[in-house]
Amino acid sequence: MIITTEQVLTALGHVEEPDLKKDLVTLNMIEDIRIDGHKVSFSVILTTPACPLKAMIENACRNAILHFISKEAEVSINMTSRVTTQSNNSLPGIKNIIAVASGKGGVGKSTVAANLALGLAKTGAKVGLIDADIYGPSVPIMFGLEGAKPRATQENGKTRIEPIEKYGIKLLSIGFFTDPDQPVPWRGPMVSTAVKQLFNDADWGELDYLVVDLPPGTGDIHITITQGFPIAGALIVTTPQNVALADARKGVGMFMMPAINVPILGVIENMSYFVPAELPDNKYYIFGQGGGQKLASQIGAPFLGQIPLVKGITESGDGGRPLILDEANPMSAAFIDLAERVAQQVSIVNARAPQSAHIQ
Numbered sequence: 001m002i003i004t005t006e007q008v009l010t011a012l013g014h015v016e017e018p019d020l021k022k023d024l025v026t027l028n029m030i031e032d033i034r035i036d037g038h039k040v041s042f043s044v045i046l047t048t049p050a051c052p053l054k055a056m057i058e059n060a061c062r063n064a065i066l067h068f069i070s071k072e073a074e075v076s077i078n079m080t081s082r083v084t085t086q087s088n089n090s091l092p093g094i095k096n097i098i099a100v101a102s103g104k105g106g107v108g109k110s111t112v113a114a115n116l117a118l119g120l121a122k123t124g125a126k127v128g129l130i131d132a133d134i135y136g137p138s139v140p141i142m143f144g145l146e147g148a149k150p151r152a153t154q155e156n157g158k159t160r161i162e163p164i165e166k167y168g169i170k171l172l173s174i175g176f177f178t179d180p181d182q183p184v185p186w187r188g189p190m191v192s193t194a195v196k197q198l199f200n201d202a203d204w205g206e207l208d209y210l211v212v213d214l215p216p217g218t219g220d221i222h223i224t225i226t227q228g229f230p231i232a233g234a235l236i237v238t239t240p241q242n243v244a245l246a247d248a249r250k251g252v253g254m255f256m257m258p259a260i261n262v263p264i265l266g267v268i269e270n271m272s273y274f275v276p277a278e279l280p281d282n283k284y285y286i287f288g289q290g291g292g293q294k295l296a297s298q299i300g301a302p303f304l305g306q307i308p309l310v311k312g313i314t315e316s317g318d319g320g321r322p323l324i325l326d327e328a329n330p331m332s333a334a335f336i337d338l339a340e341r342v343a344q345q346v347s348i349v350n351a352r353a354p355q356s357a358h359i360q
């Protein structure tokens with residue numbers, strides 16, 4: 001039996017990337033085809049290491065070779081990834097900026113941002129996290145970094161800030177530069193300058209994803225960030241109550257304004273229900289039910305899931321070690337799922353963008 005590269009490409013041309021709705025060959029996702037007798041090997045270049053469809057795509061590729069070429073073929077597939085970006089990126093080295101937003105305060109936006117950043121890193125992506133919540137920066141506490149001061153160096157008359165590395169990601173918080181016991185009486189322009197420095201003056205190096213924890217609501221910082229930097233998309237965190245949903249809708253409205261025009265990656269509902277430890281089969285919908293899903297369908301964005309009200313989330317946040325790092329806790333896997341769904345949406349948005357590109 002002689003197998004040719006053309007046969008392999010034709011067979012894999014029958015495998016569709018379910019999100020991007022095109023076949024893997026057209027999407028340039030197949031590389032390194034090697035054939036040795038009945039042995040066939042190749043690499044599949046996914047758009048993110050956090051791809052939730054990895055196993056499914058691998059199976060489909062194997063089946064395509066066996067079905068279209070030969071049942072006798074021995075197939076070996078290297079599943080790898082190259083995170084996509086949009087080529088109009090004005091921040092060199094940073095492929096995708098993900099803004100995490102909420103209408104109201106206290107709905108768990110920082111909790112989602114921290115666990116999302118760590119979840120993306122756990123799948124193998126290079127990740128940074130900016131805490132731009134000037135009114136209540138939570139990253140120093142959530143990462144056990146109270147009192148930490150990032151190193152700043154002078155380079156050709158310019159200040160370079162070194163992000164702090166913890167748990168495998170790079171971090172900067174506006175809280176590292178303010179006194180935690182003093183209110184921050186900054187005026188709009190000062191806030192705007194400080195936030196821009198977190199992006200422009202920091203040595204982020206190469207990042208696949210830069211997660212940005214925004215302040216609640218809509219304000220100066222939102223305008224500064226959305227107008228100053230290429231945001232891949234915004235993630236909306238809400239709780240199920242009507243009051244939270246009404247505010248979340250306002251937040252979404254801002255991202256959708258023509259002058260801002262940031263795609264909504266999806267809606268995450270936090271504190272969806274409470275499960276008492278002694279009655280693990282009971283779910284109590286304390287704040288109502290179905291609100292996040294309703295918001296997502298009203299704005300035509302994907303609903304990315306529910307996070308229950310869990311004591312461990314508060315404890316781990318307050319204890320400086322986000323819950324996702326505790327692999328024995330079932331919520332850890334739930335946060336990884338969430339990170340995968342968010343990465344999937346970023347890849348979809350990038351593929352739809354006019355100047356989308358597979359850039360290393």
Ligand SMILES: Nc1ncnc2c1ncn2[C@@H]1O[C@H](COP(=O)(O)OP(=O)(O)OP(=O)(O)O)[C@@H](O)[C@H]1O
Nearest residue numbers: 105106107108109110111136308309310313314317
């Ligand atoms: N699902 C959850 N279960 C239990 N506690 C939670 C959950 N989500 C968040 N919390 C806790 O609620 C509090 C507020 O969460 P967080 O700081 O993430 O909210 P936020 O929306 O970022 O608030 P703000 O922007 O107003 O600072 C924290 O103590 C956090 O640990």
